[in-house]
Amino acid sequence: MTMDTIALSYGHGHLDITLPPGARPTVIRKQQLPKLADSKAAIIEALHNPVASKPLADLAKNRESACILICDITRPVPNGLFLRPMIETMISSGIPQEKISVLVATGLHRPNLGDELVELVGDPWVLANVHVENHYARDEAAHVDFGFTETRHTPVKLDRLFAEADLRIATGLVEPHFMAGWSGGRKVIAPGVAHHETIRTFHSARFMEDPLAVQCNLIGNPLHEEQLEIVRMLGEVYALNTVLDEDRDLVCVTFGEIIASHQAAVDFVSAATQIPLSRKFSTVITSSAGYPLDKTYYQTIKGMVTPLDILKPGGTLIIASECSEGFGSPEFREAQARLVELGPERFLATLTAKSLAEIDEWQTEMQLKPMRLGSVELYTTGLAGEDRRLTGVGMIDNLQNAIARSITASGDPDVAVIPEGPYVVPRYAA
Template identity: 25%
Template sequence: MIVDIKYGKDEIQKTEIPDKNLIGIFYPKDVTCGSPDEVINESIDNPIGYDSLDEFLNGGEDIVFIVNDGTRPTPTAKVLDALSKRMDLRKARYIIATGNHRDMTPEEYDFVFGKHYDELKDRIICHNAKESECVYLGNSKNGTPMEINRVAVDSDRLVIITSVEPHYFAGYTGGRKSFLPGVASFRTIEANHRLAMRPEAQALALDGNPVHEDMMDALEQVKGKKIFSIQIVMDRHQSIYKCASGDLNGAFKTAVGWAEEVFCVPIPEKADMVISVAPYPMDVDLYQSQKALDNGKWALKEGGKIVMVSKCREGIGHETFLQQLSSSKDPKIVLENLNKEYKLGYHKAAKMAEIATWADIWAVTGLDKKLMSDANMTPFDTVDDAVKEALKENKDAKIIILMDGSVTIPMVN
């Protein structure tokens, strides 16, 4: 069977896999989507926990929106289209929830704000974790110092536009994640992400997940603030499936249920080889593409091979995590080194090194091959080359392909 695998924004890699070896090609589940405008409008008009958006906005003197950056597929522009019929968008300010990501490119600003960008660009603030003024809200129960962008903390009306899908250590994206780490200080993000080293910090896990607990603790510090959220669940084609609006936690809980419908995918058995694709725009760099590895591991047999497919358009992402991955050829020693101290990015290295203790990590990327080899990943020019090598070693190897590995959670029936 010839399989077309997306690579980068527009490229395709053709891969031949014998039918007897292929367990299956898996995507997030197909669901029925209605008109995007109707889904969003109906949600905003029937908010959870509020009588109406008008009632929420009434009396607001300092309205602040928190929106996702351009590395997320959130259809913010569509939501702004709907909101523009209900309010004057220029009466608000807009913070880009970059977390510790870089500022957005011009193309990404156009993607996030759409036709509203020219009108709103003087109202937009791009959060900078190291430079933006943040307010200390106390320590979380896990000991994380909670420092949040002053613009968000001082607002009297906060509107959060985000999307919800599984996240490899926060359980799920969306909701509370826009606040912390979205507009948190570097010190806060680093302390929060250190908790990702704990085994309780996994995809789908909320109860007992210390990373999630930090996010909820931060919201508790501003529980008197009026917050209206618009949380979208996308399907595998990046179409809008569902939208939950209103109270942040109520909308988040509703959206999590819908996200499970889409992204938790049954598989018949684990495979000897898992090809996990980080599709555009999740292929921005190695740091972000790691999510495809972490999700793919749930479909892999011990001793198997996992192939991350990602162009890594902008390179590594964080040098610190790559340096740690390259600190030893023995992934167990890498893990020992990581446990001695923590810097932001080490959690990514820990998640990758943990996989490398029980499986082989292969990679098809646009990165330097020696760099990848030094980081305990075997580089290949194409997916087809990797498949041929795997079948040379084991002609009966069973193969699974996750076409959207960054958000697909495979679950054995």
């Protein structure tokens, strides 16, 4: 690979892009964090020396049942590393094996079944020894009603399997999230195993348009605050949080009380993830972070929002995403069709009066952010025909030509390249 060729995360591998002659690239990556020498040993250590709680072996004593939440297939969480040691610890402490369950926190995404579930769990022993189920947000009977949050009156209904378990543990990946600040921890509960009314309430425009509902920000973030209140309403909950590097290797694991252990992981990764830059760019090239995040166009929008702090007004944001599974849900497709038909301003006007967002239209609302700032162009091999039109963004078949056009239009040869997409947060610091 030459100096003017850069590899973007794309699908299961990389997409090599060759910059046009004269382009001056600034490549933006996370700061390198040391890989854990022995991931399994690090997990055992975290379970033995937790944050603000007793060790797992002690927590599991005298419990009648347990439920472990795992993220769905859209997150590359190393479930295969930690599920078995957690479950074996629970069994050793006296929880009946048949009373231990693993629940896939799908939110309003589709269930993960068959071979995909095998891939997600990452350990055949787990599937053979405990119950593994998917959360279904539309199943009314499968939820417990906790009432409403006090501050913003969000209805709180959570999956019964988790809510009624004697020992409750959420597991996940701590990474920047373009609405909730950071993923993992409390977010695996809500929206992860919340009822559709709960999810649709705090994905409504009054939350989404809040200027503090952005990546890497927890202070004053209305989604984060609602999630914390939901956790408090639920009661005693613990979490195992992981942090991965660009190679998807484990660099940090924390376990303990859900809020404190999540904050410990955020504190570990925050400075390495947010990269300060002294200028903005007329051309920004990014990715959707490769598999599994770039499986759909729905998830791709995250990569469009994260780098906006360094995009000059009127600039061009170029994103590469495989979209190997195509567009996304039928509801998301309908929202995108309304966007294309109405245009951004009229589409947003249809959202602001709603107390309940339509399912998945919040992702279309997030797409308005880059569209308001500049032009968005998408390179993908996974969308065809009507799907390409419904993106509402420019479609490109040659990245080098698109970059050259943007440089010519702006007269600025400096381009920002973010190979790992939304897992890296560039910050403009004048």
